[in-house]
Amino acid sequence: MTSFFNKASAAALLLGFMPTATLADEQTAWRLFIADHGQPAVHVIDAVSGTELVSFATRAPATLYRSGSGRTVFAVQRDGNVVQAISSGISTSDHGDHGDLKVEETKLLDMAVAGTRPVHFVDHGGNIALFFDGEGIARIIPESEVLAGSPSVREIRTGAPHHGVAITFGDHVLVTEPNKEKPDELPVGIRVLDAQGTPAGGLHACPDLHGEAASGNIVAIACAKGLLIAQAGDKGPSIGFLPYSDELPEGKVTTLLGGKGLQYFLGNYGPSAIVLIDPTADDAFRRIELPTRRVHFAVDPVRPKFAYVFTEDGRLHQLDVISGKITRSLALTEPYSMDGHWSDPRPRVAVAGDAIFVTDPLKSTLHMIDAASFEKTRDIAIAGKPFNIVAVGGSGEAH
Amino acid sequence: MLKSFRRAALATVITLTSFGTASAYAEPLKVVASFSIIGDFAQNVGGDRIALTTLVGPDGDAHVYEPKPADAMAMSKADIVLVNGLHFEGFLQRLVEASATKASVVELTKGVEPIAMKEEHAHEEGESHGHHHHGDTDPHAFQSIANAKIYVKNIADAFCAADAQGCDSYEANAEAYTRKLAEAETEVKAAVASIPQDKRVIITSHDAFGYFEHAYGLTFLAPEGISTEAEASAADVAALIRQVKEDKASAIFVENITNARLIEQIAAETDLKVGGTLYSDALSSNDGPASTYIDMMRNNIATIKGAIMGS
Numbered sequence: 001m002t003s004f005f006n007k008a009s010a011a012a013l014l015l016g017f018m019p020t021a022t023l024a025d026e027q028t029a030w031r032l033f034i035a036d037h038g039q040p041a042v043h044v045i046d047a048v049s050g051t052e053l054v055s056f057a058t059r060a061p062a063t064l065y066r067s068g069s070g071r072t073v074f075a076v077q078r079d080g081n082v083v084q085a086i087s088s089g090i091s092t093s094d095h096g097d098h099g100d101l102k103v104e105e106t107k108l109l110d111m112a113v114a115g116t117r118p119v120h121f122v123d124h125g126g127n128i129a130l131f132f133d134g135e136g137i138a139r140i141i142p143e144s145e146v147l148a149g150s151p152s153v154r155e156i157r158t159g160a161p162h163h164g165v166a167i168t169f170g171d172h173v174l175v176t177e178p179n180k181e182k183p184d185e186l187p188v189g190i191r192v193l194d195a196q197g198t199p200a201g202g203l204h205a206c207p208d209l210h211g212e213a214a215s216g217n218i219v220a221i222a223c224a225k226g227l228l229i230a231q232a233g234d235k236g237p238s239i240g241f242l243p244y245s246d247e248l249p250e251g252k253v254t255t256l257l258g259g260k261g262l263q264y265f266l267g268n269y270g271p272s273a274i275v276l277i278d279p280t281a282d283d284a285f286r287r288i289e290l291p292t293r294r295v296h297f298a299v300d301p302v303r304p305k306f307a308y309v310f311t312e313d314g315r316l317h318q319l320d321v322i323s324g325k326i327t328r329s330l331a332l333t334e335p336y337s338m339d340g341h342w343s344d345p346r347p348r349v350a351v352a353g354d355a356i357f358v359t360d361p362l363k364s365t366l367h368m369i370d371a372a373s374f375e376k377t378r379d380i381a382i383a384g385k386p387f388n389i390v391a392v393g394g395s396g397e398a399h
Numbered sequence: 400m401l402k403s404f405r406r407a408a409l410a411t412v413i414t415l416t417s418f419g420t421a422s423a424y425a426e427p428l429k430v431v432a433s434f435s436i437i438g439d440f441a442q443n444v445g446g447d448r449i450a451l452t453t454l455v456g457p458d459g460d461a462h463v464y465e466p467k468p469a470d471a472m473a474m475s476k477a478d479i480v481l482v483n484g485l486h487f488e489g490f491l492q493r494l495v496e497a498s499a500t501k502a503s504v505v506e507l508t509k510g511v512e513p514i515a516m517k518e519e520h521a522h523e524e525g526e527s528h529g530h531h532h533h534g535d536t537d538p539h540a541f542q543s544i545a546n547a548k549i550y551v552k553n554i555a556d557a558f559c560a561a562d563a564q565g566c567d568s569y570e571a572n573a574e575a576y577t578r579k580l581a582e583a584e585t586e587v588k589a590a591v592a593s594i595p596q597d598k599r600v601i602i603t604s605h606d607a608f609g610y611f612e613h614a615y616g617l618t619f620l621a622p623e624g625i626s627t628e629a630e631a632s633a634a635d636v637a638a639l640i641r642q643v644k645e646d647k648a649s650a651i652f653v654e655n656i657t658n659a660r661l662i663e664q665i666a667a668e669t670d671l672k673v674g675g676t677l678y679s680d681a682l683s684s685n686d687g688p689a690s691t692y693i694d695m696m697r698n699n700i701a702t703i704k705g706a707i708m709g710s
Contacts, residue, residue, distance in 0.1 A: 216465030234658070261493040263465035278467050305471065305497040322471045322497065 027101050029090055030352040030393030033073045035062045037345040037361050037385035042075055042086065044106050045366070047352040047391060050380045056108045058084055063388050065121040067128065067143050070392040072109075074128065076118050083113045083121075083130050085146050092394040101396030111149055113139050120165040124214055127168035131176075136183075138166030138175055156197065162187055165212055167219055169230060169237045171195040174219070177203055186210050190221060190228060192237055204228055204239045208252065213265055215258030218279060220265050222253035227265075229279045245285045248275070257297065261304025264321055268294055271338065274309060276324055286324040290317070293338040298349040300356075303371060308356060310347050312338045316358055318374055328374045332367050333360045345385045352391035361385035428562050429502075431477040433488045434461045435682040436541050437507060437550070439692045441481055443576040444554045448565045452477070454494075457684040460656040461487060462627045466494045474498035479561050481554060484508040487538035505557040507550040511540045514613055516624065517606050539680065543610040544584035544696060548577050583693045590700045591615045598649040598707045602639055602665065604657040607679035617703065620648060622665070627657050636665060643669040650674040650706035655689075656681050674706025 030047035040058040045051070060080025066073050066088070073086040089106040092099055116134025123129075126143045138156040145151035156175055158164060160183045164176035172194055176187035187209040192200045206223035213220055219230040219237075226243035244252070253267035253275065265277040271293040276286040292313045299321075300306040307319045309326075314333040317326045336346045345361035355377070356369040366380040366389075427450040432438035438453035445451065452473045455461045461483075474480060475498040482488055484506030495504060513536045540546040555573035559566035591599075599616065605623035612619050620642060622635045642648050643665070651671045653659040655678050666673050677699050678689040689695035 217463065218465075232658075234660075259468075261466075262471060262497055263467050276468070278469060280467060281469055303496070304493050305499075322468045322475070324468075 025397050026395060027103070027398045028353060028393070028395040029101060029103050030355075030391055031088060031090060031106065032350065032352060032357055032366070033064050033066070033086065033088070033390050033392070034359060034366065034382060034386045035064050035075065035388040036383075037061065037387035039384050040077075040080070041384065042073075043382060043386070044086075045380065045382070047355060047357070047393065050368070050378065052382075054106055056086065063121075064390045065123070066390040066392055067123045067126075069126065069143060070394070072128075072143055072146055073390055073392065074121055074130075076121050076130070078117055078119055081114060081116050081118070081134070083115075083118050085109045085111055087147060088392040090392050090394070092396050099394070099396035101394055101398055103398070109146065109149060111146060111151060113141065113151075113153060115139060116161075119163065122165060122167045122212065124168045124219065125170070129166035129168055129173070131164045131166050133163050134161050136161040136164060136178060138164070138173070140166065140168060140173065156193065163210070165209075165221075167212060167214075167221075167230075169219065170232065172200065172236045174221075174230060174237065174239075176209055190239070192239070194236065200236055204241075210254045211256040211267065213256035213258035215260070215265055216263040218258075218263065220256055220258070220277065220279065222256050222267060224252050227253065227277070227279070242277075242279050242284055245283065248285055248287055253277075257299050257307070259299055259304065259307075259321065260301035262321065266297060266299060266307050266319075266321070268297075272311075274319075276321055288319065288324060288326065290326075291315070291329075295336055295338065295346045296348050298351060298356075300351050300371070302351060302353060306371075308349050308351070310349050310358060312336050312346075316349070316356070316369065330369065330374055330376065332358055332369075332376065333363065336362075345387055348387060348389050350389040350391040352393055353395075357389060357391065359386040359389050361387045428558060428565070429476055429478045430558075431474050431480045431502070433480070433482040433491065434459065434464075434680070436680075436692050436695070437481050437483065439682060440507075440547070440550050440554055440576075444551060444569055444573045445558060446568060446572050448562065448568060449558070455681065457682050457687070457690070458655050459681050460627055461680055462489065462656075464488075464490050466490045466497075470494060471498040474500045474502065477502040479557055480504045481557070482506055483538055483541070485513060485536050485538035485540065503557065503561065505553060507553045508538070508540050508546075509553055510549045511546045513537070513540070514609055517609065517621075537606065537609040539607045540610050541692070542608050542679075543614040544580050544587065545614060546610060547580055547692065551577055551580070579693060583696050587615055587696060587700045590704050591617060594704060594707055600642075600648045601674075601703060601707070602643070602648050602651040602662070602671075603677055603679065604652075604654045604659075604662055605679070607654065608677075611699075622661055623657070636661070639665055640668050643671055650703065652677045652702065652706070654679040655683060672706075675702040677702060 032045040032047050034043045040060050042056045044053045058075050060077040062075035062077050071091045075084045087107050089104040091102045115132035118132045120131040128141050130139045136158040140154040141151040160178040162178035162183045166175040174190050177189045179185045179188050189206045190204045194200045206228050208224035211222035221228040229242050230237045230239045251270045255268045257266045267275045269275045272290045274288050292311045295310045297309040309317045314335045316330045316332050318328040320327045348359050350357050358367045366382050368378045370377045430449045430451050432441045432453045434455040454470050455464045480502045485508050516537045551573050555569045558569040600618045602620045605627050606621045608619040652674050653662045678695045683689040688698045
């Protein structure tokens with residue numbers, strides 16, 4: 001592995017990348033993947049130096065997702081009818097008493113999964129489930145095979161095109177049930193399929209299904225009146241229903257994030273409020289009013305205590321998920337109104353090690369905020385309209 | 400909202416509280432125990448002078464536990480946090496950081512003579528760089544009652560340091576409880592002695608009983624390593640099946656914290672009947688057979704002896 005890293009380091013240096021040495025043999029590396037709002041381009045930025053390492057042309061403007069491992073970034077191209085994959089070049093592994101970090105060149109992989117209108121992406125346990133709304137088909141690929149270049153694709157057909165999602169759960173798959181009478185509307189529930197594709201049990205009703213996330217060993221799926229909560233059971237997933245509490249005003253969650261390091265979920269609840277959700281607590285929902293409408297939010301995978309919310313007044317807020325309070329706010333951009341089209345270019349948030357990054361698409365800028373002081377430390381110019389952003393990286397020993 | 404959350408947090412995670420009956424002039428010592436066995440030790444030593452919160456409750460698996468915001472809240476208010484150490488609680492570091500607790504975090508395995516994890520798993524994991532979170536030391540020191548006495552002494556010392564006025568009470572409680580531990584240990588040793596030498600190899604789900612083996616003389620084989628997080632390899636399972644078929648293992652058991660499927664698979668491929676449930680890393684609920692540490696140790700050896708002698 002040592003010689004491998006030396007080669008990787010040399011390649012990285014050629015690309016202008018230098019991992020940060022924090023101890024004698026402890027390295028830190030973070031990369032940002034930023035998709036342009038209107039152009040079919042993905043820029044890869046070294047989060048430590050702020051320099052652009054490489055950019056890739058995709059077939060259409062992309063929405064980016066990172067795998068749980070961080071080894072792969074997926075470019076989901078709804079209007080290009082394809083999903084492409086990028087090897088991030090960074091992998092970390094945990095060895096109990098130490099962690100390892102391996103750094104290689106970032107590259108666009110020679111593979112693509114084609115289908116009509118891919119939208120939702122879910123990685124659960126290393127199995128990537130891509131849902132193609134235009135066909136009502138989920139295509140499931142193991143990340144390991146994606147990185148090897150020739151993934152086997154398992155297809156699950158739901159019977160009708162719809163805005164759906166699939167989530168692998170061990171040997172099982174949770175997949176949306178379309179609204180058969182009105183397929184243009186949101187799904188009506190979840191079915192559980194076993195390894196052979198046979199339904200296990202009946203439909204788990206979830207009208208207006210939209211939004212899912214995993215945190216630790218729990219998967220949550222948002223519905224009109226509450227959340228479906230899936231956990232491992234003796235014979236596959238066990239699914240229960242957690243209704244919204246009576247203390248919440250009328251509303252529902254349509255976007256969910258899962259906490260990292262602490263087990264919780266963060267959801268929207270109407271345009272200008274969010275909810276912190278602990279499905280295991282008696283009082284599972286804590287609603288937090290925002291000063292203005294929410295543009296985007298992200299959980300902090302490095303400092304589990306915090307999540308971040310960007311609001312349309314151009315401010316980034318630090319949310320303490322333990323106290324349930326906004327603890328700090330920072331004016332960062334000009335206002336970005338939530339009026340207009342839902343997919344207009346607006347800021348997106350990602351956390352990379354000790355820094356928080358916020359795209360500012362109308363200013364062709366990436367803002368960098370120090371996570372500890374919560375102060376802006378630099379602006380990085382990015383061509384075009386930097387929009388969707390994901391971060392990949394970590395620290396570890398380079399053997 | 401915050402107020403109601405706090406109420407919920409207390410209702411959710413506090414397993415035993417003892418307000419009011421403590422000394423009239425002092426607040427109870429706020430103690431967080433990382434998992435149920437330590438919680439039981441702490442309650443025996445602290446008595447009515449402590450308010451105890453146990454994070455990973457009965458039948459819970461500390462190896463893969465995901466701490467909740469409410470756990471961080473409890474930890475932030477604690478005076479003392481009691482943990483096993485030896486990398487047993489993989490969630491501990493991030494919980495300490497998230498809670499910004501100022502409490503003393505006391506590792507109860509201090510003074511225990513650690514043993515290494517079993518060779519075959521150390522070798523495999525070292526080769527494959529698979530995921531594990533214990534380093535090379537077996538953290539399940541509480542499976543030896545002699546070690547449990549060390550845990551108890553460490554708890555008494557920690558309580559005395561934090562609450563000098565209660566020290567006499569803590570030490571008296573620790574002494575009384577240690578006597579009960581000694582009685583239980585005598586029973587365990589006698590039970591093992593009654594099992595024929597050639598019947599002392601058994602199978603469990605994961606390597607949780609290394610200290611029991613070391614102290615009392617049974618041999619435990621397991622398809623999973625010392626963390627339930629690591630998957631068993633096909634080679635491990637095949638080797639265990641071969642051992643059973645060669646009549647080298649006398650009984651097979653499921654554990655309360657692990658999925659029984661793997662053990663049931665091994666049992667199905669051999670003629671061994673699953674001999675019952677062993678309590679490895681967690682106590683049972685109050686209505687179960689192992690709701691205290693001493694009951695757990697008595698139940699485990701009774702289950703083992705019953706399965707072997709009945710086979």
